[in-house]
Every structure is written in structure tokens, then in C-alpha cells.
Amino acid sequence: DGGITQSPKYLFRKEGQNVTLSCEQNLNHDAMYWYRQDPGQGLRLIYYSQIVNDFQKGDIAEGYSVSREKKESFPLTVTSAQKNPTAFYLCASKGSSNIQYFGAGTRLSVL
Amino acid sequence: GESVGLHLPTLSVQEGDNSIINCAYSNSASDYFIWYKQESGKGPQFIIDIRSNMDKRQGQRVTVLLNKTVKHLSLQIAATQPGDSAVYFCAENMGSNTDKLIFGTGTRLQVFP
Numbered sequence: 001d002g003g004i005t006q007s008p009k010y011l012f013r014k015e016g017q018n019v020t021l022s023c024e025q026n027l028n029h030d031a032m033y034w035y036r037q038d039p040g041q042g043l044r045l046i047y048y049s050q051i052v053n054d055f056q057k058g059d060i061a062e063g064y065s066v067s068r069e070k071k072e073s074f075p076l077t078v079t080s081a082q083k084n085p086t087a088f089y090l091c092a093s094k095g096s097s098n099i100q101y102f103g104a105g106t107r108l109s110v111l
Numbered sequence: 112g113e114s115v116g117l118h119l120p121t122l123s124v125q126e127g128d129n130s131i132i133n134c135a136y137s138n139s140a141s142d143y144f145i146w147y148k149q150e151s152g153k154g155p156q157f158i159i160d161i162r163s164n165m166d167k168r169q170g171q172r173v174t175v176l177l178n179k180t181v182k183h184l185s186l187q188i189a190a191t192q193p194g195d196s197a198v199y200f201c202a203e204n205m206g207s208n209t210d211k212l213i214f215g216t217g218t219r220l221q222v223f224p
Contacts, residue, residue, distance in 0.1 A: 006154075031210055042200060042214040043155070050210055058211070090154050098143050098204055100212060102154035 003027040006091050006103035013078065013085055014111050021076045021106045023091035029101075031094040032074035036060060036087045037105075043090060049074055078108065086110050123221045130191045132218045134184040134201035143204040145212065146175060146186045150197045158186070158199075188220075196222045 007022045023032065031050045035043040035058075045058030049068040063082025068074055074093075078085045088107050092100040124130045136144070142163040147155035161168045161175045161184075168175050174187040184201050198219050202212040 004154075035214075040216075042216045044214075045211060048210065092154075094210070099145065099157050099160060101157065102147075105152070105154050107152075 004091060004093055004101055004103035006089075006106050008106060009104065011106055011108045012111050013108060016080045018077055018079050019085075019108070021078070021089055021091075021108070023074045023076065023103060025072055025074075025093040025103075027093055027095060027101065028071070029093035029095040030071070031100075032068070033092040033094070033100060034058075034064070034066065034074070034076045035090045035092065037090060038087050046076065046089075120216070121219045121221065123223060124191050126191060126193060126222055126224050128191055130186075130188040130195070130220055130222075132186045132188075132199050132220065134186075134215055136182050136184060136201075136203050138203065138205050138213075139179075139182065141203040141205045144175070144177065144184050145202045145204075146173075146184075147200045147202065147214075148195075148197045149200065149217070155200060191220075191222050193222050193224065196220055 004025045013019045033048040034046040036046055037043050044060050046064050047058050047066040049055035052071050055066050055068050065077045086109050088105050090105045091103045094100045145160045146158040148158050149155045159170045159173050159175050161177050172189045176185045198217040200214050200217045202214045
């Protein structure tokens with residue numbers, strides 16, 4: 001998966017609980033991204049970060065939060081405000097080219 | 112709104128045949144396009160890209176064609192193999208000032224022996 005590690009592979013969330021998905025890259029890429037993928041659909045952008053200590057909302061940021069304290073790490077928190085969190089979450093990073101490289105994903109389900 | 116879409120949600124081909132996956136885009140300002148392959152339960156894998164100043168680009172067994180006049184993108188896979196079975200996404204970058212990609216909904220390619 002090109003040096004991008006997502007963990008855990010599977011995650012279960014209880015109602016009212018916040019959960020955090022990890023994304024780490026060793027590619028020395030400046031930009032990192034979080035996408036949500038629902039069954040049979042394309043990828044929708046949640047948040048992205050072009051540089052350390054900076055991030056922007058994507059198209060579906062409500063109910064999610066992120067931080068970018070280190071270049072190699074871009075964790076995503078799915079908060080209790082996200083009422084429909086069940087999905088496949090994908091993290092990507094991008095260096096000097098326009099190509100985004102993806103991790104293997106985290107599948108989040110609600111108990 | 113601006114979107115990237117696909118003409119065929121599922122494409123079934125016989126092993127050894129050529130496959131053509133199509134994609135329509137609506138934003139004439141898009142200057143960069145990517146094709147990704149996603150196998151079940153995995154993250155998307157980069158296949159090939161093309162800039163808007165090109166009409167064609169070839170890789171190993173794959174060719175991407177860009178027709179800016181009709182805003183159409185296609186991915187051609189030569190001698191399709193069972194390992195090519197996956198969902199294929201096109202994505203566009205809408206100009207050099209943005210770092211974001213917009214993805215289409217995907218086409219599932221099924222390869223039969």
C-alpha cells in the first residue's frame with residue numbers, strides 16, 4: 001500500500017462514542033486526505049491537509065474531526081455527531097506529483 | 112454541480128479480450144485525470160494519469176484517452192486478465208490551484224475465463 005498504513009482494519013463504534021482512525025505515511029508527503037466510501041459508490045472527501053498544522057474541510061466534514069501535528073500522521077476522529085458512520089474510510093497522501101496514494105482502508109461499523 | 116461520472120456501471124469481458132471503461136467529466140477547467148483500480152476490501156491503486164495537454168498516454172497494457180471536446184476519458188486494458196477484475200475509478204483535478212480530486216462512482220470490470 002505504498003507506505004501508507006491505516007489502522008485498525010476493522011472498527012466498531014457504540015452509539016454516542018467517538019472513535020479515532022489512524023493514518024501514518026513514511027513517504028515524506030506533505031499532503032494527506034481522508035475519504036469516505038459507501039457501498040457501490042465513489043470516494044467523498046472528508047478532510048485534507050496540505051501541510052503540517054493546517055487542514056481544510058472537504059465535502060462531508062460534518063461529524064468528523066482531524067489533526068495534523070506531525071507530517072507523517074493524519075488521524076481522523078468520527079464523533080458521536082456523525083449519525084451514519086458505517087462506511088469504508090480511506091486515507092491518502094500526495095507528494096510533489098498529483099498522484100494520491102491510498103492506504104488499505106478501515107471499515108467502520110456501528111454496534 | 113461539477114461531477115465525474117461513468118457510462119457503464121458493470122462491464123463483463125472474456126479473458127484475452129480488450130476492455131474499455133469510459134468516464135465523462137463536466138468541468139472544462141480540469142487539467143489532470145487519474146485512473147484507479149480498487150479490488151474488493153482494498154484501497155484504490157494508481158493505474159495511469161494524463162494531463163489535459165495530452166490526448167493519449169500508454170502504460171503497460173493500459174492506455175488512457177482524453178477527448179476534451181466532449182469531456183470524455185477512457186481506459187483501455189489490452190488482453191484483459193482475471194487479475195484485472197476490480198472496480199475502476201476515474202478522478203479529475205479541477206485546476207492547479209486545488210489539491211483535491213473528484214472521483215466518479217466507478218465501473219466494475221468482470222473477467223470471465
